[in-house]
Amino acid sequence: MYADISATEDADNATPKEQLMEDLRAVVTDAEALLHATASQSGEGVASARARIKESLYTAKERLATAEAALVERTRQAARVTNEYVHENPWKAVGIGTCVGVIIGMLIARR
Template identity: 25%
Template structure:
């Protein structure tokens, strides 16, 4: 009878050892899968951020061109007005200077 118990114990020990090895193999496989999925997710996020940066940079360049164009147009109109009406421009500048002087003098 003790012979059968010993065989049962050895069989159970071997089964437990095999289960532990299986668990270790599954853990390593899970780790590899997780690493691969994480790497893929990081790469996808990097690509999305690069695309977003490219869109944002293009929009910023477009807005800068529009602002530059608008500023040049406004400066040209202002210059034309001053050339066409020099005394009005001098009067407006003097009035603006007086108002700013009064406001700063009150401080």
């Protein structure tokens, strides 16, 4: 029904981004199977394809939610670290901001 066991084991070792992409590919594959099943068959073939699509969508949504939660947490952590650095080193932060502004200004002026 699904890909062989080695593909499942590879998916377990992949990064969340890669897993999400594999899930989305599976959803597309199952959607194509549904289209083919509805064009030529009725009954059991259509029900089987719909069940696979439903399962694939559920898995993709779960992994997407997990990836989103991890991204939000990493963003919050980066914001906390940046905030602490700026409070501990305000003049360094001003200097870095000034340098970035000068570089961006020079790049804009070259155009």
